Amino acid sequence: MGSTSWKQKLMKELVDGQESATQLQVLLQKPFSENGSSQFSSGDEHLVKILGSFTESLSLLMMMGSSNNCESDNNNSQAGSGSVCCDHESRSSDENCSESRKRVPSLKDKRGCYKRKKNSQSWTTVSSTVDDVYAWRKYGQKEILNAKYPRSYFRCTHKYEQGCKATKQVQRMEDQPEMFQTTYSGNHTCRNVVKAPPNIKIDPESCWGPCVLTPESKIPTTIKQEPSKGEEIPSGADGDELNSSLWKDLMPFEYSCEPASMVSNVYSCYTDITFQDSLDIDSVTFDSDFTFDI
DNA sequence: TCCATTTGACCCCA
DNA sequence: TGGGGTCAAATGGA
Numbered sequence: 253m254g255s256t257s258w259k260q261k262l263m264k265e266l267v268d269g270q271e272s273a274t275q276l277q278v279l280l281q282k283p284f285s286e287n288g289s290s291q292f293s294s295g296d297e298h299l300v301k302i303l304g305s306f307t308e309s310l311s312l313l314m315m316m317g318s319s320n321n322c323e324s325d326n327n328n329s330q331a332g333s334g335s336v337c338c339d340h341e342s343r344s345s346d347e348n349c350s351e352s353r354k355r356v357p358s359l360k361d362k363r364g365c366y367k368r369k370k371n372s373q374s375w376t377t378v379s380s381t382v383d384d385v386y387a388w389r390k391y392g393q394k395e396i397l398n399a400k401y402p403r404s405y406f407r408c409t410h411k412y413e414q415g416c417k418a419t420k421q422v423q424r425m426e427d428q429p430e431m432f433q434t435t436y437s438g439n440h441t442c443r444n445v446v447k448a449p450p451n452i453k454i455d456p457e458s459c460w461g462p463c464v465l466t467p468e469s470k471i472p473t474t475i476k477q478e479p480s481k482g483e484e485i486p487s488g489a490d491g492d493e494l495n496s497s498l499w500k501d502l503m504p505f506e507y508s509c510e511p512a513s514m515v516s517n518v519y520s521c522y523t524d525i526t527f528q529d530s531l532d533i534d535s536v537t538f539d540s541d542f543t544f545d546i
Numbered sequence: 547t548c549c550a551t552t553t554g555a556c557c558c559c560a
Numbered sequence: 561t562g563g564g565g566t567c568a569a570a571t572g573g574a
Contacts, residue, residue, distance in 0.1 A: 390551060397563060405565070421565090 374437040382422045382432050386440060400426045408440060416440055 388406035395402050401424035408416040417438040425431045 389549095391568090392566060393552075394564065403564085407566090419565095 374435055376433060376435045378431055378433055380431055382434065388420060399423070
């Protein structure tokens with residue numbers, strides 16, 4: 253009883269601190285994006301550490317507080333940053349399972365046809381939102397015994413296209429219904445694509461080599477491309493400028509994004525765009541990087 | 547029409 | 561044996 257109240261209070265404080273640090277990191281990051289670098293300053297590194305501590309503490313609290321989570325498998329804590337709860341959950345596999353099936357289903361009905369994997373790497377985070385940078389597809393929802401809220405199951409959107417085996421489970425926390433406990437399992441082996449925010453445009457002045465995109469950037473009239481290391485400028489491509497019409501044809505862009513840190517809502521994104529133009533250039537790959545926060 | 551979500555069925559495994 | 565994880569048909573929205 254008493255322990256529950258102090259635990260709730262402690263968790264609330266940690267959550268508040270985590271969110272404040274996240275906001276601070278976002279604010280600190282903006283000026284650095286403008287000069288063409290998406291790398292963290294040393295101050296940001298400190299923030300990452302702070303955020304990591306919050307997340308770690310929250311996860312530990314959750315682990316201590318929940319009577320039926322992770323109890324038996326806590327010794328298997330090989331997790332990385334933010335990874336404290338390696339549960340015994342298992343994952344689906346698309347591999348054959350016909351041998352072990354107890355009941356022969358119809359040709360189409362292969363529900364439940366899977367083998368669980370043991371010891372898959374997983375880690376748990378706590379957040380006020382269920383969204384993250386990755387593209388997920390919900391494939392199930394279950395009422396959990398003795399749990400107030402159902403658990404939702406998500407898989408990587410590109411599971412079948414690219415064989416990505418990442419999954420996540422999301423469950424609203426009983427103590428704090430505004431918070432969500434998300435358990436990730438399996439690393440993304442695909443380039444998990446999300447749409448860039450609509451206000452993200454390209455700054456033409458910074459489009460030499462890797463580009464930095466900021467919300468204030470303008471749509472370019474031309475695109476300039478430096479050859480990669482060891483790569484020669486294609487003949488007939490002096491100045492290496494591409495017509496803006498090519499650019500328009502490719503809109504909207506899609507970006508691959510990864511969290512800039514494990515504990516914030518700031519993401520680093522990039523895109524590879526290959527142009528086929530009429531200037532005897534077989535193709536030009538345009539790489540761009542930017543960060544945004546959600 | 548396509549795609550994501552919902553939901554009941556089914557299997558694994560503690 | 562039953563809770564939990566996954567599948568896939570049904571459903572609904574864009």
